[in-house]
Amino acid sequence: MSDKASKDDRIAETPFGKRRVKPRACIVESKHHVRSLLSETLEEQGFIPHACATLDDLDASLRSDFPDLIVISFSMNGLPVTDILNLLAVRVFAGLVLLIGPSDAPAVRAAQELGEKLALDLLPMLSTPFSDRDLHACVAAMVPAEPPPPPVDVAEALGAGWLELWYQPKVDTRSLALGGAEALIRMRHPSWGIVPPAYFIPDKDDPNFRALSHFVIGRVFQDWRYLVAKSGSIHISINLPLAFFTDANAVDDLRLQFPDHPAFDGLTVEVDSSEVVKNLPLAVEAAHRLRFHNIGFSIDDVGTEWPALAALNEFPFSEIKLDRQFVDGSSSARLKRSVCSQIVDVAKRHGVKTVAEGVETRDDFLAMHGIGVDFIQGFLFGKPMTTRKFARNSRQPPAFVPVA
Secondary structure, eight states, X not given: OOHHHHHHHHHHHSGGGTSSSOOEEEEEOSOHHHHHHHHHHHHHHTOEEEEESSHHHHHHHHHHTOOSEEEEEOOTTOOOHHHHHHHHHXXXXXXXXXXXXXXXXXXXXXXXXXXXHTTOEEOOOEESSOOHHHHHHHHGGGSOSSOOOOSXXXXXXXXXXXXXXXXXXXXXXXXXXXXXXXXEEEEEETTTEEEOGGGTOOOTTSTHHHHHXXXXXXXXXXXXXXXXXXXXXXXXXXEOOGGGGGSTTHHHHHHTTSOOOTTOOOEEEEEEHHHHHHTHHHHHXXXXXXXXXXXXXXXXXXXXXXXXXXXXXXXXXOEEEEOHHHHTTTTTOHHHHHHHHHHHHHHHHHTOEEEEEOOOSHHHHHHHHHHTXXXXXXXXXXXXXXXXXXXXXXXXXXXXXXXX
């Protein structure tokens, strides 16, 4: 058995993939921007990251945070890697160590040899430059496949300040320019890491749902001010339950929180199509009220509900979003493509925009482009990301996907 094979076996036998708490990663790097980038990337991979800028920070982390993974990034004028490895050996670190650097650099090879000599458990080295997929391949065995529901409720999360908004880009189908972003709620739990909303969003009848909606409204305008300062104006969509608009003061309360900034061009509110179809009178009335304040009403996740929308005589809505279950694989499934096409026809008849959700492949992008969808949202162009990362990425030119 080769050394690499035996190492992979040891990783597979570790409890990381079976336990119910996300693993902790400590990034040891003196440069702030490198620490931030690695922290964000590992967080997206399912870790709870912590960054150490000095050897004292690392020593404290080993004593209190008990990391499962130590990530050591090689950079010019950075921390001495020999000192880092020796400290890990002195503290009898039992987790895994990942070295990141140019594979042909003598210092990297020397560090690998020293790590093996000190009996540290080294992962295969990650060569720079690397992609998210490369990093995932190195550490995937450490992360549970599915995060279990955290032992917290929304009220506790709101009180503890664990909730935040992440942003996913919406890209113009024709120009491939950034056309907006959808705000998506996430929980940053101290023991569970980043938790997706499926594990903590309360039922619509839960009294915490309104408090959660008010949090989203307050945070999105706070984030918008940050984004406009860092990367320019951006049109943002938020998700709210239709029941939010049963309150006669809901629209005024929303409008009063608008940023007092010349670049602010309004907001879009997304409501799930199943809620809209169940209470069309309320949805139509809310959409009418919203548009007087430059707030668009978007019908989210439209799929089999489209005939009910097609039958409406008045259509005060601003946008229809195609359900990802019909978008995903539409390039090779004629029935899915037909449903998407009929939804687009309804939107065009009423002069409203369309967004295809869940676009992950070039072929599905081309299918949506072919039927005339206005905007694309999906992993092909970007995953949901933190406000800081979104601001940084939005300053870069969009990735080009050829349509011919």
